[in-house]
Amino acid sequence: MNNTPLTTKKPKKKRIRTFLKNLFNVKRWIAADQIYTFGKMIRHGSKGMFDVPEAKHHETFDDAVQRLGLTEEDIAKKTKQFFFMACIYAFFSVCALFYAVYLIAYGYYLSTLLSLVLTMFIGSNALREHFWYMQMQQRKLGCNLQDWMRFVFNLGAQQ
Numbered sequence: 561m562n563n564t565p566l567t568t569k570k571p572k573k574k575r576i577r578t579f580l581k582n583l584f585n586v587k588r589w590i591a592a593d594q595i596y597t598f599g600k601m602i603r604h605g606s607k608g609m610f611d612v613p614e615a616k617h618h619e620t621f622d623d624a625v626q627r628l629g630l631t632e633e634d635i636a637k638k639t640k641q642f643f644f645m646a647c648i649y650a651f652f653s654v655c656a657l658f659y660a661v662y663l664i665a666y667g668y669y670l671s672t673l674l675s676l677v678l679t680m681f682i683g684s685n686a687l688r689e690h691f692w693y694m695q696m697q698q699r700k701l702g703c704n705l706q707d708w709m710r711f712v713f714n715l716g717a718q719q
Contacts, residue, residue: 645689
């Protein structure tokens with residue numbers, strides 16, 4: 561004859577220990593597994609952010625104009641568009657910066673942080689458009705930041 565009880569009850573000490581363990585599970589409170597997973601996602605996503613992909617094929621400005629079938633009018637129009645958009649983005653970036661200064665003056669620190677992020681985002685778009693304008697103006701593809709700085713500060717031709 562088997563002496564095992566029909567119901568499987570845990571001893572009282574183990575039930576209390578399990579209850580307290582579940583009640584004070586700090587790892588679960590702070591969602592440690594989700595934080596770890598999110599950190600892995602950020603690390604994986606940022607790996608490709610700073611690696612500049614190598615161009616599949618190199619072409620000159622004239623080759624690109626010929627491939628796209630652009631005329632001199634098209635190039636002049638596109639150059640003006642890039643400069644106009646760079647100016648618009650720069651204007652709104654300066655406006656967002658002044659707004660950030662206004663917010664910090666009145667003590668809205670978190671709003672200031674958000675406004676500064678917005679300023680950087682709009683400013684980066686202004687720099688991108690001006691970089692494209694510079695490439696169109698100089699009729700040269702594959703320029704880098706150093707070339708753009710020379711263009712902006714009029715430091716002359718590349719040595």
